[in-house]
Amino acid sequence: MSQPPFEYRTVDMTDEEFAAEQAVYGGLTDALRRLNEVSLRTTVDHATIAETTRAVEAITARLETEMIPANFGVVVTNNGRVRGYGNSVVGLRNPIAPPLSIVQDRVKGGASSEFFLNALYEGPPGKVHGGVLALVLDQIFGEAAAAGGTPGMTGTLTLRYRKPTALGACSASAWVDSSAGIKTIVKGELRDADGDVTVEAEGLFILPRWAREQLAESGETPPQYE
Amino acid sequence: MSQPPFEYRTVDMTDEEFAAEQAVYGGLTDALRRLNEVSLRTTVDHATIAETTRAVEAITARLETEMIPANFGVVVTNNGRVRGYGNSVVGLRNPIAPPLSIVQDRVKGGASSEFFLNALYEGPPGKVHGGVLALVLDQIFGEAAAAGGTPGMTGTLTLRYRKPTALGACSASAWVDSSAGIKTIVKGELRDADGDVTVEAEGLFILPRWAREQLAESGETPPQYE
Numbered sequence: 267m268s269q270p271p272f273e274y275r276t277v278d279m280t281d282e283e284f285a286a287e288q289a290v291y292g293g294l295t296d297a298l299r300r301l302n303e304v305s306l307r308t309t310v311d312h313a314t315i316a317e318t319t320r321a322v323e324a325i326t327a328r329l330e331t332e333m334i335p336a337n338f339g340v341v342v343t344n345n346g347r348v349r350g351y352g353n354s355v356v357g358l359r360n361p362i363a364p365p366l367s368i369v370q371d372r373v374k375g376g377a378s379s380e381f382f383l384n385a386l387y388e389g390p391p392g393k394v395h396g397g398v399l400a401l402v403l404d405q406i407f408g409e410a411a412a413a414g415g416t417p418g419m420t421g422t423l424t425l426r427y428r429k430p431t432a433l434g435a436c437s438a439s440a441w442v443d444s445s446a447g448i449k450t451i452v453k454g455e456l457r458d459a460d461g462d463v464t465v466e467a468e469g470l471f472i473l474p475r476w477a478r479e480q481l482a483e484s485g486e487t488p489p490q491y492e
Numbered sequence: 493m494s495q496p497p498f499e500y501r502t503v504d505m506t507d508e509e510f511a512a513e514q515a516v517y518g519g520l521t522d523a524l525r526r527l528n529e530v531s532l533r534t535t536v537d538h539a540t541i542a543e544t545t546r547a548v549e550a551i552t553a554r555l556e557t558e559m560i561p562a563n564f565g566v567v568v569t570n571n572g573r574v575r576g577y578g579n580s581v582v583g584l585r586n587p588i589a590p591p592l593s594i595v596q597d598r599v600k601g602g603a604s605s606e607f608f609l610n611a612l613y614e615g616p617p618g619k620v621h622g623g624v625l626a627l628v629l630d631q632i633f634g635e636a637a638a639a640g641g642t643p644g645m646t647g648t649l650t651l652r653y654r655k656p657t658a659l660g661a662c663s664a665s666a667w668v669d670s671s672a673g674i675k676t677i678v679k680g681e682l683r684d685a686d687g688d689v690t691v692e693a694e695g696l697f698i699l700p701r702w703a704r705e706q707l708a709e710s711g712e713t714p715p716q717y718e
Binding site: 286287290291293294295297298300301302304305306307308309310312314315316318319321322323325326328329330331332333334336337338339340351352353354355357359360361362384385386387388389390391392395396397398400401402403404405408419420421422423424425426427430433 | 512513516517519520521523524526527528530531532533534535536538540541542544545547548549551552554555556557558559560562563564565566577578579580581583585586587588610611612613614615616617618621622623624626627628629630631634645646647648649650651652653656659
């Protein structure tokens with residue numbers, strides 16, 4: 267059978283070690299998310315900004331003494347838990363991820379999320395960047411396809427922006443519209459804090475060859491991110 | 493005439509002050525971008541992570557003593573320079589922006605950029621998140637429309653993913669395909685480090701009413717981000 271085209275690493279880890287790791291890394295990443303936002307909104311004087319820069323560089327120097335060589339990838343523990351820590355939308359260890367907590371519906375084949383987009387996600391003044399809305403929808407759509415039993419790579423994605431989306435609380439939902447062979451059509455929408463639909467979208471997701479063969483051999487459902 | 497629906501602030505500032513501000517804020521934001529990436533890739537022990545978390549929180553506490561109330565918005569200096577510092581893709585003060593440096597072609601009506609997407613922009617292992625590619629393309633497309641003389645909000649955006657995009661060096665270009673009244677069609681593509689086209693896209697951009705009226709009254713070209 268063909269191999270996964272990407273590097274998946276496996277680690278030995280108990281559920282307790284996994285929980286401890288999530289707590290400590292989650293704490294650092296949440297602190298960095300807050301610092302990222304505050305760094306954009308602060309109005310302290312330039313001398314303080316310069317001192318802060320040196321303090322940030324000192325922290326970086328300490329952390330970079332031991333690092334993985336490049337990207338995080340996806341790590342599977344021996345208990346089958348999947349750590350997609352680096353994912354730009356949901357990654358527990360990724361400070362640029364809002365992050366989204368996405369609920370999958372495996373019965374109906376869908377996914378949804380309620381989330382908050384702060385000043386870091388701005389495009390037009392006061393509004394969420396249209397591309398950020400595409401980013402979060404792509405992730406939710408992919409998880410909807412996976413919840414429907416057909417995980418896949420995005421083939422096409424079409425977004426219709428009905429009105430600007432104010433920064434702040436948002437929600438989005440996606441559902442499998444149809445599925446045939448290796449192709450799954452997902453539809454969905456994004457709503458602002460008032461509940462108004464601001465973006466409608468449709469995506470075509472394609473199951474990669476290696477995943478098709480792996481699923482056929484094992485008879486297993488695809489792994490879920492956490 | 494109708495008013496801009498968003499808050500644009502104006503500040504008095506000389507070009508020298510503007511340059512100094514860009515240097516000091518750019519330094520902090522670059523340092524944070526590096527820290528964000530290192531925080532994802534580090535393998536130092538949990539005790540060090542916990543200490544680092546407290547150090548990050550201390551920096552945040554210092555910066556948040558004086559802040560603007562919410563999002564950054566767009567600030568125009570009295571010399572007409574525009575600071576879109578908060579923008580998620582190009583913002584000088586936004587640590588989640590890669591950031592992209594986008595070159596506009598006002599003669600032909602287009603925009604292009606060469607950029608690097610590191611571990612923070614990962615979706616599938618080793619590959620750029622499909623939604624991140626949508627994010628950067630939306631920004632480049634919007635700037636292409638503006639370079640063509642018709643700035644606008646994204647109306648629709650369609651992305652065709654031809655193959656996965658490896659993390660690392662990428663480039664993208666977009667051009668005005670046609671323009672009629674308030675609607676502009678932009679087309680473009682994204683390439684990986686090998687020069688292969690990995691994403692093709694098409695977007696419809698719509699000039700907002702307030703911008704139409706403002707441009708008609710002033711006869712000016714729209715402001716450019718820097």
